Amino acid sequence: MYAIILGLILGADPDNWQSSEQPYLKNITQLTSSFVRAGEGYFSPDANNIIFQAEEKESGNPFYQIFSMNLTSKKIMRVSPGLGKTTCSYFSPDGGKIIFASSHLDPKAKEYYGEEYKLRDEEKKAGKRRTYKWDFDPAMDIFEANPDGSSLKRLTDSPGYDAEASYSPDGKSIVFCSNRSGPENLELYIMDSDGKNVRKLTNAPGCYNGGPFFSPDGKRVIFRTDRKKKDHLQIHVIDVDGKNDRTLAENLSWVQWCPYWYSDSRHIVFAAADHSTMMRPNYDLYWMDVDSGKQQRISFAPGADILPVFTKDGKKIMWTSTRDGRSPAQLYIADFFPPKTP
Numbered sequence: 600m601y602a603i604i605l606g607l608i609l610g611a612d613p614d615n616w617q618s619s620e621q622p623y624l625k626n627i628t629q630l631t632s633s634f635v636r637a638g639e640g641y642f643s644p645d646a647n648n649i650i651f652q653a654e655e656k657e658s659g660n661p662f663y664q665i666f667s668m669n670l671t672s673k674k675i676m677r678v679s680p681g682l683g684k685t686t687c688s689y690f691s692p693d694g695g696k697i698i699f700a701s702s703h704l705d706p707k708a709k710e711y712y713g714e715e716y717k718l719r720d721e722e723k724k725a726g727k728r729r730t731y732k733w734d735f736d737p738a739m740d741i742f743e744a745n746p747d748g749s750s751l752k753r754l755t756d757s758p759g760y761d762a763e764a765s766y767s768p769d770g771k772s773i774v775f776c777s778n779r780s781g782p783e784n785l786e787l788y789i790m791d792s793d794g795k796n797v798r799k800l801t802n803a804p805g806c807y808n809g810g811p812f813f814s815p816d817g818k819r820v821i822f823r824t825d826r827k828k829k830d831h832l833q834i835h836v837i838d839v840d841g842k843n844d845r846t847l848a849e850n851l852s853w854v855q856w857c858p859y860w861y862s863d864s865r866h867i868v869f870a871a872a873d874h875s876t877m878m879r880p881n882y883d884l885y886w887m888d889v890d891s892g893k894q895q896r897i898s899f900a901p902g903a904d905i906l907p908v909f910t911k912d913g914k915k916i917m918w919t920s921t922r923d924g925r926s927p928a929q930l931y932i933a934d935f936f937p938p939k940t941p
Contacts, residue, residue: 616899623886623897624916624933630668633675636927637666638919639906643690646910647671648746649917650678650688650697651930661715665699667746670932678748683708684736687763690746691792692770698743698754700762705738735760735785741775741794754794760785766792767813767839774800774820776809787811787822789839800841807832810857813839815911816864821889823856832856834869836889848892854880857906858887862913865889866937868897870905884918886938895938902926909935 620627631637631653640651647670652663655677665679665688679685683702690697702708722729739762741755755761757779764775773792778785780799785807787800801808803826811822820839823832828851837844848855852875858867867887872880882905884898898904902921909916916935919928 616901619899620897623936623938625936627931627933629922630670630917630930630932632929634929637930638928639687640917640919640930641689641908642910642915642917643746644692644694644911646912646915648690649930650690650699650746652686652688659712661712661719665697665701665748667697676747678744678746679703680748680751683738684711686739687765689765691766692768694746696743697746697748698741698764698766698773700739700741700764702736702738702740704740704753705736708738735778737778737782741773743792743794754790757797763809763811765812768815768817772813774811774813776807776811780804785809787820787837800839801837801844802841803844808835812858812860814860814864815862818864819889821858821860821867823858827851830854831874834858834867834887847887847889848894854882855885859908861909861937862911868907868909868916870903870907872903881924897938900924903928913937 634653635656637653640649642649648667650667653666654663662684664677664681665685666675666677668675679701680703683705685699685701688697688699737759739760741761741764743752743754759778761777764773766773771792772789774789776785777788784804787808788797789800790797806826808824811820813820819836821836824835825832831851832854833849834847834855853871854874855871858869860867867889869885870882871885872882874880882903883896884904884907886895886897900922902924904918904920907916907918917932920931921928
């Protein structure tokens with residue numbers, strides 16, 4: 600099975616990449632363009648709206664804030680406070696609430712703005728491109744709000760990083776990443792949707808476990824972890840009771856991350872790239888059968904394709920992409936047609 604998987608991943612890029620995507624991605628449309636950068640979008644349950652993170656132009660804040668967009672009117676509104684850093688927004692299953700992580704309560708939040716702009720200026724002058732690195736800001740906490748950002752309520756208040764949260768299908772629970780047990784122990788936890796009754800899900804101290812999502816049937820959680828090789832994320836699945844934690848198609852020469860469930864609770868989509876050479880890795884989207892581990896590549900653009908998600912019915916897919924490899928990351932949407940095999 601491993602040989603089959605490896606062959607699928609390492610296949611050469613086709614000359615006509617658009618035609619290679621056509622069997623799986625049709626009517627590809629760019630959703631965002633008015634931001635410095637935008638990404639990590641999620642659909643509302645009725646698929647009429649999306650929520651996502653983006654950097655506003657000329658806002659004085661170089662970090663992401665959370666925005667919503669109506670997919671019919673294309674009206675966009677900021678739903679986070681506008682201060683500090685935010686990430687990982689998500690709709691509740693009934694659409695009545697949103698959650699996201701934010702550092703806006705940090706008294707030093709604005710002090711980091713100047714540091715970030717200075718780094719960008721230095722990189723621009725030197726002609727360098729920074730390697731992406733997430734800082735796991737200890738001021739990050741998880742907040743709940745109405746879809747318009749009103750009635751903001753803090754759900755976590757533990758020392759350290761709390762973020763990367765998403766709801767269970769019944770809306771009663773939230774799974775998230777936290778280092779509350781120690782700065783190097785980024786583990787998964789599940790709490791009630793009101794922030795109470797926190798219980799640990801993973802047990803892999805000294806590494807990162809994050810980006811979790813409940814399966815549509817509520818039985819399993821998919822996530823990413825670097826427990827086998829530092830910063831080389833691999834995809835794991837675990838039962839909601841903490842049992843049967845296992846890796847899927849492990850390949851430590853690659854980074855495989857940002858998995859998201861398809862509607863059948865059997866398949867996932869994720870992003871992967873080869874990090875075994877000196878060439879800059881390019882991320883593409885892959886389809887995987889969780890039970891067999893078999894994979895199929897579904898995006899072939901020259902730029903990076905990452906952070907894919909589906910509508911509840913699985914008919915549409917949205918992801919973050921640079922598409923041409925030169926433009927800033929923005930959100931794209933397409934009609935999705937699952938590979939027939941594997």
